[in-house]
Amino acid sequence: MSYFDAASAAPLHPVARQALQASLDEGWADPARLYREGRRARLLLDAAREATADAVGCRPDELTFTTSGTRAVHSGIAGALAGRRRVGGHLIVSAVEHSSVLHSAERHEVSGGTTTRIPVDRTGRVSPSSYAEALRADTALACLQSANHEVGTEQPVAEVAQVCRGAGVPLLVDAAQSLGWGRVEGDWSLLTASAHKWGGPSGVGLLVVRKGVRFAPQGPSDERESGRSPGFENIPAVVAAAASLRAVRAEAEQEAVRLRELTERIRVRVPGLVPDVEVVGDPVGRLPGIVTFSCLYVDGETLLHELDRVGFSVSSGSSCTSSTLTPSHVLRAMGVLSEGNVRVSLPPGTPEEDVERFLAALPGTVAAVREKLGAPTSAVREAAVPVDSLVVDALGRRCPIPVIELAKVIGDVPVGGTVRVLADDEAARLDIPAWCEMRGQEYVGEEPADHGSAYVVRRLS
């Protein structure tokens, strides 16, 4: 049993568990009350705020405990936009933000605001100049994650913060994936985070609003947490979150080196162990514990089930997982293969042996899934009687079938000939071009078809 999905949620840190249990007795009362139970709760809350502010690198009175990272993002964006309503209604986000940021942007548009989505390169990184170009006189807020949650790529936060500062626009940094590893450098204005990503308990997020940033909390008023997070304070959880942040920070430097080496093994060895794999995300400027790759001709959901069966818990940005029928917006924005996508995110303390076991189990698991799906082997199978042009009808078929069908027939056209794949699965738009790039074929383009689209591919080799 190896849990490799720390980017979703990390198991509770032993220090967090201890702190939680201790503060269940001391921290359950209302900290606004004057009696001793209330004063005791207040002391715990104040101490947790100071410790957390120290880890973040902010003043205690700039830090609000929210009930989740998602709530921190929702409240942070809504409050910052409202605080600068007079400046205008323009919002800037990167295309690879967490869904909580993107959903906030959608909400903002529903209320009449406008949003610019900053594209990323093939590694998933934005460029500071894209932010500079997007800034307008009516820009109220810009948002950028510290590092990407799906591929681990670190963003140039300090540079983007400087660009925004120059334009007088506050930058909100979603530090959910990185805060356990260290402070976010640069002159940012707002910051959000989530305790269960660093081994804290569920139910705690952070919202930091620097002094001087205009901020108008939305929703019904509530006197708690500076009016920025309504509801009774969850002090035992907040104390545990603070304690675990301090604990993971103490181990961060050493553990970062160790995990980086382990994920590097996966990055380097998987393409040799499994044919037709694309490792995605920046190979260098990345979080220590995350590595992501996609496997051609593989259905993500089946792969996840098979990996679970052999003892590995990972996640996937493939379209055919969970309840979603579209590939992850991150992979889409990067323009990389989404088929058979696997994100491995190692919790601190992951033993080396577990990674070696994973590398040993992966090739057989992928091969079994491919065989079940009737995936082609790597070599192009030459047809006896080639025809210049072929149409593959994959309408109604889900990822990875359209790509598998394409691969099966590419040898039936001569070099220079074309295959038109009819498909209505969202993933085909991403995966057919990605397949072409990986297999050295030419992606001609997409054309509207009766149902769905026709994706045109020219055989080059």
Added chain:
Amino acid sequence: MSYFDAASAAPLHPVARQALQASLDEGWADPARLYREGRRARLLLDAAREATADAVGCRPDELTFTTSGTRAVHSGIAGALAGRRRVGGHLIVSAVEHSSVLHSAERHEVSGGTTTRIPVDRTGRVSPSSYAEALRADTALACLQSANHEVGTEQPVAEVAQVCRGAGVPLLVDAAQSLGWGRVEGDWSLLTASAHKWGGPSGVGLLVVRKGVRFAPQGPSDERESGRSPGFENIPAVVAAAASLRAVRAEAEQEAVRLRELTERIRVRVPGLVPDVEVVGDPVGRLPGIVTFSCLYVDGETLLHELDRVGFSVSSGSSCTSSTLTPSHVLRAMGVLSEGNVRVSLPPGTPEEDVERFLAALPGTVAAVREKLGAPTSAVREAAVPVDSLVVDALGRRCPIPVIELAKVIGDVPVGGTVRVLADDEAARLDIPAWCEMRGQEYVGEEPADHGSAYVVRRLS
């Protein structure tokens, strides 16, 4: 050390603690994930939802776990109002709702909606006919608490629900204070509650939306909890909340009888033990564990401090406590004395001896506070040379000083003579009429004055 503020927050129930600790190991992962840790978390969440729905008396798919009772109220009211936006923008609330309801109403008004606040009688109860009269063609939602959090008075929820149902208007019931004691009867449409009121952990609220009720969640979208409560699920806390609800319910019938007898002792004996006391709230139709009284000539904050010093943790709706300078809106709506207000709310399991100790300690504590403030004794002191009319300048003086000054000079005017008290403290508006009623004097009325108001009192005896 006796903690008598269960209406604010109850200490964690032993069963909740056990369940929390057990589910920290099983419930930390993302329940949306397909691997075993995720499936295990999902099973726990589903089981907690079923158990809680059973306790509430609703279907599991009608129940959403929120991060607090306050959040449940905010989301419930906003979603129900938005769901019936086409009907109109009229909201009905009682004047004695929890601040989360009243703040939601204020927010609704800021967005252009209208609110009718239903008055209460001197016991704090609304009448169903007031709701019937307030219902309009454009009424989108009505709200009523199951029982009042400050004085314990139970509301006629089933009757009001029937009235609302007849008009096709959904009723939201804030059951925060009563759900641990039993289901809310009647044909309500939405219900909210808070786990830490029944011995569950902080960080869990309930929002129930009956099937068929139009509901449009507000804010950025999020797929969790039927789209009604954004953010990562706090499963260990939810499991603990469900377990403690079941546990307190199992003891509820017996414990209700016991606590009712203990609070009845306080109701009956305090007026005999302490002069110039008004016990407020309904003597019969009330929650088992809450009893509230107000003491003339006493500063609430000092009284709380003194009671804390001798080992009792209680709360107060007086104006001169905590950071607020206005008396509790509940006491104000009831038109009762707010001066020296004390709410005793007994947690289940409170030993009889603790209540007896409280009754033994109270008279001396109140007397000491009164002496410190120079409060008059009960008897009217006759002046040697009475004058027909007197003015007392209490401008800039806070509760309970204006009332103390009035009591000191009432004997200086003859029967039939008047005293004008100049005061700018909010509490005077409530406490001077209440004093008149308690002391058998006539409250003539309030007149505008240069600063603040002049409260005119005629001596009758």
